[in-house]
Amino acid sequence: MDSGNSSVDDLGEMTVIGAGIVGLASALYLQRAGFKVSLFDKEAIAAGASQGNAGHFATEQVFPLANPSLLHQLPWMLIDPLGPFRIRPRYFYRALPWFMRFLFNMLPERRTHNSLAIKALNEQSIHEMKEILAFCDSEELLHLNGSLLVFEGNSLEEVEREWRMYQEAGVNVELLTGKQVRELEPSLSDKITHSLFFTQVGHTPDPYQICVAIADKFKALGGIFKVAQVDTIIAEGECVSVLIDGDMKVSSNKLLLTAGAWSKPLAKQLGHHVPLEAERGYHLMMPQKAKLSRPVASYNRKLIITPMAKGTRLAGTVEFGGLDAPMSPGRADCLLPHAKALLPNVFEHANVEDGTRWMGFRPSLPDSLPVIGKTMVDNIYVSFGHQHLGLTWSAISAKLITETILNEKTTLDMAPYSIGRFS
Incomplete structure (x- = not known):
């Protein structure tokens, strides 16, 4: 500048x-x-x-959201009110022109x-x-400690496929075992078997x-x-x-x-x-300190946990429903059980009432x-x-x-x- x-x-x-x-x-x-x-x-x-x-x-x-792998998930987007990627049924036809471009x-x-x-x-x-x-x-x-994408029980073949995909796209990434992950972030669950460590990422x-x-x-x-x-x-x-x-x-x-x-x-x-279109994004802001030094995203659970000055932010669900529909509190609340599984010693006794629900609108083009x-x-x-x-x-x-x-x-x-x- x-x-x-x-x-x-x-x-x-x-x-x-x-x-x-x-x-x-x-x-x-x-x-x-x-x-x-x-x-x-x-x-x-x-x-x-x-x-x-x-x-x-x-x-x-670096990958666009329009991924062919989403096609088989479309029915569940309409049925599951707490799924990680949801279209409100009443909004489906209004969003259809956007999704046609998305498919293209x-x-x-x-x-x-x-x-x-x-x-x-x-x-x-x-x-x-x-x-x-x-x-x-x-x-x-701005903290430049990288970020983690963690896996729970996925086959090594699947993890390596994700790793190579990022490598081939020019992303700086390291493949870690579960033990190596916990050496970086000791509070993470023993059920985490592998992780991708993105070294040039900030929060x-x-x-x-x-x-x-x-x-x-x-x-x-x-x-x-x-x-x-x-x-x-x-x-x-x-x-x-x-x-x-x-x-x-x-x-x-x-x-x-x-x-x-x-x-x-x-x-x-x-x-x-x-x-x-407005993607309705949710978070649950918890007062507990996550004991993390970098964001941790879950490949299986589709959320991200970020350590913040005033606690820990749980985020990651996406909903298409326009600018006028009210918040769906359950879409924020459903993040806590996933955080408990990933950080059991941090959130073992936490309740959603401890935290603050939030919803905001991401401006998205197809x-x-x-x-x-x-x-x-x-x-x-x-x-x-x-x-x-x-x-x-x-x-x-x-x-x-x-x-x-x-x-x-x-x-x-x-x-x-x-x-x-x-x-």
């Missing part, structure tokens, strides 16, 4: 819509580049998925294309997060504090944050205006849409029909790639659709969109992330 020599308003005024981690990082980069940035959100700083995520900088996740992205050539674009973002993501946290004097919020003990640190630096540089609902975007020649809270008009030279799962109707106003870049409307840009990797990709996305807006050569080829790919 260039420190810049411009005065804060040399490049004109910029409106950013959405104060999740992607919007916050982008607002800071743009303010630092020389724009006078106004950031709007209908709630507070990081009120959604950015504060409730698993805190995992998941650079090992299971084709081998599409999976290869999408995986390479995911990997390109992943390779830059931790470096850029280190840069932004250093600028915010908050380096302690944060508090994803919300990362958002606060970035917001504080943004405001210290002169950036403005306001809680306001943006209802309408109006392109007026060289000017861009928004209507906030129904009738108040705010104008600027440029606009960036980073509203996460709520971006779809605003993008539609710009002429873009984006197949964005090819597992975000949209970052220009729209068909001059001076209006987008950066949303980061699915499970919003925290991971936030800083590199901020760098890329800033380079795009400044008309500079971008760090990555932006074609895979173009909003025009859905035209």
Whole structure:
């Protein structure tokens, strides 16, 4: 991130819509580049998925979610209310167009294309997060201890197949025996027989504090944050205006849409029909300290356990049900029995009532790639659709969109992330 020599308003005024981690990082980069940035959100700083995520900088996740292995699981997605991947039956037909595109992205050539674009973002993501946290004097919020994917009783052949798959994709990974796993993390269950150790992965003990640190630096540089609902975007020649809270008009030279799962109707106003769905992600935040030094994901149980400053976060279930349906508490509660099995000495006497249930919305596109870049409307840009990797990709996305807006050569080829790919 260039420190810049411009005065804060040399490049004109910029409106950013959405104060999740992607919007916050982008607002800071743009303010630092020389724009006078106004950031709007209908709630507070990081009120959604950015504060409730698993805190995992998941650079090992190079494979798109559209995996042919999911096909045989589809009936169970509709039947099992507590399964790790669920579609609410009443929402199935609304989500069907999204899933048709999802199926298309299971084709081998599409999976290869999408995986390479995911990997390109992943390779830059931790470096850029280190840069932004250093600028915010908050380096302690990023821990680079790697992460574990543990197996319980799977055949060595199956474990080695997973290991080779990651190796062939260029991921730094080591295959560990159960004994070696417990040498790294002694509190883990004796039933764990193998693990993949992703050595170049990070986590944060508090994803919300990362958002606060970035917001504080943004405001210290002169950036403005306001809680306001943006209802309408109006392109007026060289000017861009928004209507906030129904009738108040705010104008600027440029606009960036980073509203996460709520971006779809605003993008539609710009002429873009984006197949964005909200994945409803759950966590159960427990007060017990996990005695772990890194995140632990379970291959068999489909959850991730992350040690955090205020306890232990259990996360991992996915539900398709839209933005309006209420939380399903059982989808958070079902995580605790799995945590008890993996960390019996930590959670043996724990109850769900000890913890805090949470649900947030991940903005997901059927090819597992975000949209970052220009729209068909001059001076209006987008950066949303980061699915499970919003925290991971936030800083590199901020760098890329800033380079795009400044008309500079971008760090990555932006074609895979173009909003025009859905035209």
